Amino acid sequence: MPILRETVTVEPYGDSAVMVSIPAPDAAARRCEIVAFRSRLLARRPHGVVDVVSGLESLLVSFDPLVTSFEHVEYAARLLAELPDSGTGAAQPARRFAIPVLFDAEAAPDLDEVAGELGLTADEAIERICRSQFSISLLAAAMAPMMDGLDTPRPVRRRAEPRTDVPAGSIMIAGVNAIIQPFPGPTGWRVVGRTPHTIVDIHRERPVSFDPGDLVRFTRIDRAGAARLDGAFLTEEGVS
Amino acid sequence: MIDFALTITDTGWLTTFQDLGRRDAERLGVPSGGAADQHSAAVANLLVGNTRDAVLIESMGGELAFVPERDVLVAVTGAPSRVTVGGADVVQWSPVLVPAGAEMRISETPFGMRVYAAVAGALETERFLGSAAPDARMGFTQQIARGSRIVLRSWFAGFPGATFPQALFRLPVPVPTFPAGPWAIDAVLGPDSARIRGIRELIESSTYAVTDRSNHVGLRLNGPVLHPEGDDEIVSHGVPIGALEVPHADELIVLGRYRTLTAGYPIVGFATRTALARLGQAGPGRELRFRWVERSAAAHAAATAEESLRVLETSVHSAFDALAPARL
Structure with missing residues (x-):
């Protein structure tokens, strides 16, 4: 007899989306189960479901309000959550990336402030970031790798006012997460470094070399090291 | 051809x-x-x-x-x-x-x-x-x-x-x-509206002006806002087009079609699907008035708009x- 999982929480999110989350007390379980739920939903695509956006512990499911409704999508989500596991879709082994990062003042405008809030020196904050073992939980906007596992004394707050233009390659942190900005753009996260690598290349058949589940560490480099890399596409190679 | x-x-x-x-x-x-x-x-x-x-x-x-x-x-x-x-x-x-x-x-x-x-x-x-x-x-x-x-x-x-x-x-x-005056924008209530006491009434009774820091990512609006008590970080989650966010600063943001897909700011409402077109035309200086509607009314408006396109x-x-x- 397969174990039926806890039912999911489904709440309306505007007139054409629902937010699905897993009501488990443990964050790791919530994060793990929502990834499994996402795979189920995308494999079966309930009628009228048009797209999904992954959050760390939730899944935004958008639907076409002309062909379905909140009630129908909620019903479909609950049915999917209760299906026994078919055992298909075994995860591929995690790849490991060591991503070189510049931490100087120009590349890391929020570093001193973040360190101050955490009661650390800037060097101590860098050391904490570099010893963190990150795991890619999802691809966020513009295929940005969203990572879990920031090892700081407590979660990092977002900026009071979002920045409107952060350069490509910026390493940004908030909460216990890190993300890399693939293209210049806005963010409410704290900018604490920058990698000289190209993270996303839309002219490649596979615009990114990583997948959810892959592991990432950041390593400190200087300007000379950054100049040698000069925008090279990020690959798994060169991992120590 | x-x-x-x-x-x-x-x-x-x-x-x-x-x-x-x-x-x-x-x-x-x-x-x-x-x-x-x-x-x-x-x-x-x-x-x-x-x-x-x-x-x-x-x-x-x-x-x-x-x-x-x-x-x-x-x-x-x-x-x-x-x-x-x-x-x-x-x-x-x-x-x-x-x-x-x-x-x-x-x-x-x-x-x-x-x-x-x-x-x-x-x-x-x-x-x-x-x-x-x-x-x-x-x-x-x-x-x-x-x-x-x-x-x-x-x-x-x-x-x-x-x-x-x-x-x-x-x-x-x-x-x-x-219209030359403020534009009416229909919105349904969002998940954090109940957590911020008075925000529902405040938004409905205020006028918001589109600032020149607005773009296709989102409209950044000048006008009164309230913040949730406590400063718990919200775990990053998906955000739909039209979400009304309250960032830490005193402004209201309406997310556009090129939004960052995930965010962790309180969401007090969502512009309805039929209101989005009008928001897409709102330039700097434009005044907006939000009007709360039920989801059923929003769905009805979407169906009516679709029917007019079919006709x-x-x-x-x-x-x-x-x-x-x-x-x-």
């Missing part, structure tokens, strides 16, 4: 290829994007007999002008503008014949942000994840430069049966209003059949 060029003789501040956006791309981290005013874009295409998701031109600010090599059928929608063909005024929100060698010119408007020009046929352009819509963040700019020649594959060769070369149409076109599509086909356009 025949391929020929339109020469772009003038462009706005930002003139791009556009369509209704990417389907099924947000699961890959790419926002659907597409025309900020989806209604105007869909209507422009339907008016020239295209499918509503065909590639068209979106232009913001300044003047857009072009000269076709052969006769083309064009519809201009979006922000109220002065539209001329060969210097003579023509109407917006209608199919208009632009004869070979004549210039169509669309002049800037104080009442909205974006105009749409659809041409009967298929405009040739690059695609990214199946759509011609730009994604500037990902380096897919789709910008149309002054002096460039864009290629159209067209079936249209004029209306030989019409009494005048410029046929007059009387079509049931759902033309939105662009238009049917009417355009009947009108074109009656005029018996010559086909290439």
Whole structure:
């Protein structure tokens, strides 16, 4: 007899989306189960479901309000959550990336402030970031790798006012997460470094070399090291 | 079908290829994007007999002008503008014949942000994840430069049966209003509205002004806000187009079609699907008044809007059949 999982929480999110989350007390379980739920939903695509956006512990499911409704999508989500596991879709082994990062003042405008809030020196904050073992939980906007596992004394707050233009390659942190900005753009996260690598290349058949589940560490480099890399596409190679 | 060029003789501040956006791309981290005013874009295409998701031109600010090599059928929608063909005024929100060698010119408007020009046929352009819509963040700019020649594959060769070369149409076109005063925006309540005491009443009774820091990522509004008590970090989660966010600063943000897909700010409401088109036309200085509606009312409004597009599509086909356009 397969174990039926806890039912999911489904709440309306505007007139054409629902937010699905897993009501488990443990964050790791919530994060793990929502990834499994996402795979189920995308494999079966309930009628009228048009797209999904992954959050760390939730899944935004958008639907076409002309062909379905909140009630129908909620019903479909609950049915999917209760299906026994078919055992298909075994995860591929995690790849490991060591991503070189510049931490100087120009590349890391929020570093001193973040360190101050955490009661650390800037060097101590860098050391904490570099010893963190990150795991890619999802691809966020513009295929940005969203990572879990920031090892700081407590979660990092977002900026009071979002920045409107952060350069490509910026390493940004908030909460216990890190993300890399693939293209210049806005963010409410704290900018604490920058990698000289190209993270996303839309002219490649596979615009990114990583997948959810892959592991990432950041390593400190200087300007000379950054100049040698000069925008090279990020690959798994060169991992120590 | 025949391929020929339109020469772009003038462009706005930002003139791009556009369509209704990417389907099924947000699961890959790419926002659907597409025309900020989806209604105007869909209507422009339907008016020239295209499918509503065909590639068209979106232009913001300044003047857009072009000269076709052969006769083309064009519809201009979006922000109220002065539209001329060969210097003579023509109407917006209608199919208009632009004869070979004549210039169509669309002049800037104080009442909205974006105009749409659809041409009967298929405009040739690059695609990214199946759509011609730009994604500037990902380096897919789709910008149309002054002096460039864009290629159209067209079936249209004029209306030989019409009494005048410029046929007059009387079509049931759902033309939105662009009032000079504050624009009413329907919204449904969001998950954090109950957590911030008084925000529901505050938003409903206040006027918000679009600031010049607004763009296709989101409209940043000046006006009163309240913040949740305590400063718990919200775990990053997906956010739909139209979400009304309260960041830590004293402003209200309405997310646009090129939003960052995940965010962790309190969400107090969501602009309804039918309100999004109007938000896509709200430029700096524009005042907005939010009005809370039930989800059922929002769904009804979406169905009504869809019905008006279907009626238009049917009417355009009947009108074109009656005029018996010559086909290439």
